[in-house]
Amino acid sequence: MTKASLQATERDESGYRSRQVWQLAIICGTQFLVALDYSIINVAAPSIREGMGLTSGGDAAWILSAYALAFSGFLLLGGRVADLFGRKRVFLWSLVGLGLASLLAGLAWSPASLIAGRALQGIAAAFIAPAGLGLLQAAIPEGPRRERALGIYGSALSAGFVSGMVLGGVLTQYLGWRSTLLINIPIVLLACVPAKALLDESRDTRSSRNLDVTGAALGTIGMVALVFALTEGQKHGWLSAPILLSAGIAVASGALFVRAERRKRDALVPVSIFRTGAIGAANLLNVVLICSYGGMLFILTLYLQEHLDMGALATGLTFAVSGAIAIVTGIYAGKLVERFGLYRVLLSGIAIETVGILVMVGLPEGHGLTLVLVGTAVNAFGHILALITTSIAGTNGVDEGRRATAGALINVSQQLGLAVGVGVVTSVAAYFTAASGGAGDPGAVLTGWRWSLWFSVAFAVGAIIITVLFRKRFEKEQAA
Structure with a gap:
């Protein structure tokens, strides 16, 4: 090989790496936006109720939950x-859809139009998230570079969620609640141009473009019904008609979905994907991990705001500390996996996460802020390690035609875990609060929250058990 050809090869390799960096930046930037939209509206909720003149608690609740329900329902x-139709194409059109939905929500003239805008935002995000993760897998082959990329990807999600809690308070205070929705539009416009120029198209070239409509309908209906039942059960009553109906629809849809997917050649989610590598184990673990983390976060938010009388912005800033730790840890998580192996990093992360919750189970009546800061910092360090390693295990070995599907499964397992975790801790808190003197007694409420955190610990211990049981699968991933 001549000197000139060597230089050309170096330039090609350098250009390829540079392109990967830009692709990763675009994908992570949009995932940041998806996570931001998930949390930003919570801080603005009181201003929205006042600005819209809402007197119905139901309308206010739907404004908050419309995004999450639509997002979880349409992920598969x-x-x-x-x-099937191209990850880049879907990614770009979904970004445009997110911008238009944000415009509708930001200019909403009624509660119905605002709820519709938030639901459309969730649907758009449900296409962006798996398409983005599929693009990342297509752009960066399996190995250390992808592991580091997934670490950065996880950091972007953490940054987006925490930024939403902080930015929502700042924007609402100085520019009004509508700005928390309209902020998406300039970000989307900035993202679309480089995304169109730099992302490479990829899709499943071996399957026909016949979409599994039956599976799509059953999967969407089942997920929406299940998430609704789990998140709204405590509010409406677990034996109330809406919750029982939703649970029944979820069970029936789920059973029909599994039956249909087993029989179809081009299924929406082939059962075989769960037997590929550690994908099945990783998604099961993901559910339990988010049960623990989501439940803990929900209880701590109540503790900070209702017991320590902290405002929404101050609460967001409190969680920003742990968010910053998660961001930094995520950036280096791939290197830790490369050095110590996936299984060891995963198990260590869950153990550290468990210790972080244990620090906080005895929530004090006063001066608990320091305890929360320390506990969430420790928890965040371990949680992001566990989350990134499950993402690596949940995407390694997947067929190239199912990359976005694998990304969707990771997101679905997280949404399911969040719904289960919040549903469990709210029920546990209500039960022990009532048993200790009722909601009118601050000490009884605190007792209920403490018991809820113990259940978050139990979920974390369950995650450790699952990891050990599937040790061989996770070790195969690190060997591969």
Whole structure:
């Protein structure tokens, strides 16, 4: 090989690496936006109720939950559509859809239009998230570079969620609640141009473009019904008609979904994907991990705001400390996996996460802020390690035609874990509060929260058990 050809090869390699960096930046930037939209509206909720003149608690609740319900319900469909029709194409059009939905929500003239805008935001995000993760897998082959990329990806999600809690308070205070929705539009416009120029198209070239409509309908209906039942059960009553109906629909849809997917060649989610590598184990673990983390976060938010009388912005800033730790840890998580192996980092992360919750189970009546800061910092360090390693295990070995589907499954397992975790801790808190003197007694409420955190610990211990049981699968991933 001549000197000139060597120089050309170096330039090609350098250009390829540079392109990967830009692709990763675009993908992570949009995932930051998806996570931001998930949390930003919570801080603005009181201003929205006042600005819209809402007197119905139901309307206010739907404004908050419309995004989450739509996001969780359409993830599986979004992943398969991206695989079949082109991940870049779906990614770009979904970004445009997110911008238009944000415009509708930001200019909403009634509660119904605001709820519709938030639901459309969730649907758009449900296509962006799996398409983005599929693009990342297509752009960066399996190995150390992808592991580091997934670490940065996890950091972007953490940054987006925490930024939403902080930015929502700042924007609401100085520019009004509508700005928390309209902020998406300039970000989307800035992202679309480089995304169109730099992202490479990829899709499933071996399957026909016949979408599994039956599976898509059953999966969407089942997920929406299940998430609704789990998140709203405590409010409406677990034996109330809406919750029982939703649970029944979820069970029936789930059973029909599994039956249909087993029989179809081009299924929305082939059962075989869960037997590929550690994908099944990783998604199961993901559910339990988020049960623990989501439940803990929910209880600590109540503790800070209702017991320590902290405002929404101050609460967001409190969690920003642990968020910053998660961001930094995520950036280096891939290197830790490369050095110590996936299984060891995963198990260590869950153990550290468990210790962080244990620090906080005895929530004090006063001066608990320091305890929360220390506990969430320790927890965040371990949680992001566990989250990134499960993402690595949940995408390694997947068929190239199912990359976005694998990304959708990771997101679905997280949404399911969040719904279960919040549903469990709210029920536990209500039960022990009532048993200790009722909601009118601050000490009884505190007792209920403490018991809820013990259940978060139990979920974390369950995650450790699952990790050990599936040790061989996770070790195969690190060997591969």
